[in-house]
Amino acid sequence: MRPDEIVGVHAHRSVELVVAILGVLKAGAAYLPLDPTLPPERLTGMVADAAPVLLLGDGAGTGIGADDIAAIEAEGRSDAPPGVVPHPVGLAYVIYTSGSTGRPKGVAVAHGSIANLLDHWVSRLGAVPGEAAALWSSIGFDVSVQEIFLPLTTGGALHLVPEQLRGDPVALMGWLREHRIVQAYLPPAFVRWIDEDPAARLAGLALRQLLVGVEPLPEQGLHRIRETLPGLRVLNGYGPTETAVYSTAYVDPEPLARQCPIGRPLANTRVYLLDERLEPVPVGVTGEIYIGGAGLARGYLGRPGLTADRFVADPFRPGERVYRTGDLARFLPDGDLEYLGRRDNQVKLRGFRIELGEIEAALLDQPDVHEAAVLVDRNAVGEPRLVAGISRGGAAPKLASEWRAALSRRLPGYMIPAQFVELPHLPQTANGKLDQVELLRLARANLPWQVNLASPRDQIELTLYQIWKRLLLQPDIGIGDSFFDIGGTSISAIKLAHAVGEEFGVTLPVHEIMLHPTIEALGGRLRRGASGRPPSNLIEFRAGSGGGQVICVHPAGGTAFCYLSLAKALPESVGVYGIQSPGVNPGEEFLPTVEAMAETYLRQVAPLLSGPVVLTGLSYGGLVAYEMGRRLALAGHPGLSVVLLDTLGTDDPAHRAAIEPVDMAEFRDKLIKFNGMYPGIDDRQIDQYHRIYNHNRTTMRDYPTLPSPARLVLFQATAGRDEDFLDEVRGFWRRRGGADFRLEPVHCDHWDILESAEVSRVAALLRDELDRIPAREPVREA
Structure with a gap:
């Protein structure tokens, strides 16, 4: 090996990984970390x-043609040190960060x-020879440089945090206790989590040196952590990859209610805060951070132009x-620095530096994409989110899940936008530049081209939805919403991972939530490995608190998740339940007739029938709800109303005979239109849904629809239908319902009833029906 030659290291967390890095350096070369x-x-691009x-x-199957470390080691002919003495200016490593041109840049x-x-760390905090230190970071994150080399150059012992523990702070704390770790780095999310209950979460730890940073943290919280563990020293570090891990440090935080300062420069390091004329700014005035000195990187590998652009002449030291950095800060009166954010097209999301241009380049490489722009928007709680605007001419729009899947082959999960907006052309200002304000406005107003983009579509998505509702202060949650865009934080992501583990019986590392930040995406991940309790066909959307019960029966497709939007629109006091068709869950048999369904479903909901009850169903579901109501009314149940949500009916034998099964191609088209082709669904499940759908259509054709004494309401969609058809359906139900029949026509499409603003009208109607039912003593169902 010759100085400045580079050796790629592609290995999972193991002793062999560290051995490989040390071997490369001892041979006089530089290592290139390739995180698997x-x-x-x-x-591949980095290589x-x-x-x-x-x-x-x-x-372990690198896929990039790497030689096995163990095999290389076995070929060695000597155990003697190679006798190479690295020069201080010699290359030690190359770490890649996001690049604005779409090409990551090697620092x-x-x-x-x-x-x-x-040297600075040891001089400030002291060495811990013979003590244990932890490696938490991935090798592609430059903090790993300090985690690896500080203990190994000062007589310490390096312990690698097992991969399965890296995303689980509870398990990690146990591991730190077990191994008596004295020196560690912890990510911001874990620091915030510890600060919720430092006495309990730090109990029994041997920590004496803790490095934090990457994101702003509250100084009071760091002080509480420091006070909880006697003798603990806390260092809050700041520095881009281009300045060797960190360039400033703030040691031993105080009990002050402010963002923790990033401190002062390390030894042999210069930090300037300059204005646009490269003049120093006064104390308290914002300036851009410029860093020089011993920690400065050599530049960007093979990119002299970019190096010259970012590594500039020191305005105060000729020849230096x-x-x-593009970072902004100000000096506090005591000389410490306070970090204030970014000034360029680079953003920081959940601790990762991201060049928006790299995401745009990845989008432009997709088929048919003519224009692409990625912007940062803010959600309701002020958290940043990535929005991609895309022009593909006349090409058919893609699903958000398709865009995510395409980008995930090239970009890490934290760089994938939360929203994709497809437009004929991206908006421009009068001078021909991208109109960012208009693009963000279009993104916020963008309407989906499919229905049912919000509601869960199976038991896994519903369970995740219910977990999210418990964790997030957000009234409306859709399956396509990014956890971090609707109020999710690093701490709540930790709690989410634990809740998923309890519900599904799987271990979910926190980083998986960053890779799968939506209910839809996380559901796809869990379908590949869930082993929790078998789901029930009676779904509790909300238990309510004495305001009556609304029981919703599945449409022909068999699932009841389409009613979640209705549950959201009803008052919290109203209990809302959904009934799914037997056969949706594995190992279940279909019920042969509408009558058999009504009988079985009434047994399932019997505990809910002691007060006012509205039975309802969309389309086919209304037919089953009607038969359930008919049976209850004949049994003497007084507190009852049946609401049909655009349920069809005809006495014409020819029309009834025309109800035939649909073929798989037509059914798949329906699934796509109604967003049923969710991540992780397989051909077996699609076939099962197809069979349920056709079975239920057949039972609809064969159901005689006898008259009912129950109160009956028809909520009828009128858009796109002629009056003769509408009159036929109204007459059919009026003849069955008798005098206590109510018609509520609404100008919307059949499927818009539960997927648009009309759902509020449905909810109001259901409230009216519950209010008209008098309170009564409980009645036992025969």
Whole structure:
């Protein structure tokens, strides 16, 4: 090996990983960390850009042609040190960060920069020879440099946090106790989680040195952590990858109600706050951070133009360089720095630096994409979210899940936009530039081209929805909403991971939530490994608190999740339940007739029938609800109303005979239109839904629809239908319902009843029906 040659290291968390890194450095080369969790396309691009002379892997199927570390080690002919003495300016490693052109850029860092970092830490906090230190970070995150080399250069023992524990703070705390870890880095989410109950969560830990940073943290919280563990030193570090892990540090936080400062420069480090004329700003005035000194990287590998743009001449020291960070800060009166955010097209989401241009380039590489722009919007609680605007001419729009799947092959999960807006052309200002304000307005007003983009479609999605409702202060949650866009934080993501584990019996690392941030995407992930309790066909959307019960019967498709929007629109006091068709869950048999369904469903809901009850159903579901109501009324149940949501009916034998099964092609089209092709659904489940749908259509054709003494309301969609058809349906139900029949026509499409603003009219009607039913003593169902 020759100095500055690069060796790629593609290995999972193991002793072999650390051995490979040390071996590369001892041989005089520089290591290129290739995190196996990154998308293959991104890894391939990094390898192509860095052109390593050798790729080392751990034999776990790298997919990039790496040589096995163990095999390379076995070929060694000597145990003696190679006798190579790295020069301080020699290349130590190359770490890739997001690039504005769509091409990640490799930051080339020298040995001297790392030596300066480690020397500073030891001089401020002291070494811990013989003590245990933890490696939590992935090797592609530059904090790992300090985590690995600080203990190994000061006589400490390095312990690698097992991958399955990295996303679980409870398990991680147990691991830290078990291994008596003294020195560690913890990510911001875990720090905030600890601060919720520091005495309990830190109990028994041996920690004496804790590095934090990456995102702003409250100083009071860090102080509480420090006070909880006697002798603990806390260092809040700041620094971009281009300046060797961190360039400033704030040690031993105080009990002050403010964002923790990022402190002062490390030894042999210069930090300037400059205005646009490269003049220093006064104390308290915002300026851009420029960093120089021993920690400065050599530049971007193979990118001299970009290096010259960001690594500029030091305006105060001739012949020296500084890195123009794009970060903003101000000096506090005591000389500490306060971080204030970014000034350029680079953003930081959940601790990751992201160049929007890299996402745009990935979109432009997709078929038929003519224009692409990615912007940062803010959700209702002020958290940033990525919005992608895309122009594909006349091409048919894609589902958001399709865009996510396409980008996930190239980009890590944290870089995938929360929303995709397809337009004929992206809006422009009068001078021909992208109109960012208009694009964000269109994104917020964008209407989906499908129905049922909000409601869960199976038991897994419903369970996730219910967990999210408990964790997030958000009245409306859709299956396509990003957890982090609707109020989710790193702490609530930790709680979500634990709740998922309890409900589904699987271990879900927190980083999986970042990779699958929507109910739809996370449901797809869980379908590949869920093993929780078998679901019930009676779904409780809400128990209510004495305001009566609304019981919703499944349409022909068999599931009842379409009623969730209705449950949201009803008062909290009203209990709302859905009944699913037997056969939706594995191992169930279909019920042969509408009458058999009514009888079985009445037994299921018997405990709910002691007060005012409205039975309702959309389309086919109304037919089953009608038969249930007819039987209850004949049995003497007084507190009852049946509401048909655009349920059809005809006495014409020819029309009834025309009800035939649909073929699979037509059924798949229906699934796509109504967003039923969710992630993780397989051909077996599609076939089962197809069979349920056709079975229920057949029972509808054969059901005689006898007259009923129950009160009957028909909520009828009129859009696109002629009067003769509407009159036929009204007459059919009026003849069955008798004098206590109510008609509520509404100008909307059949499927819009539960998917548009009309759902509020349905909810109001159901409230009226509950209110007209007098309170009574409980009646036992015969």
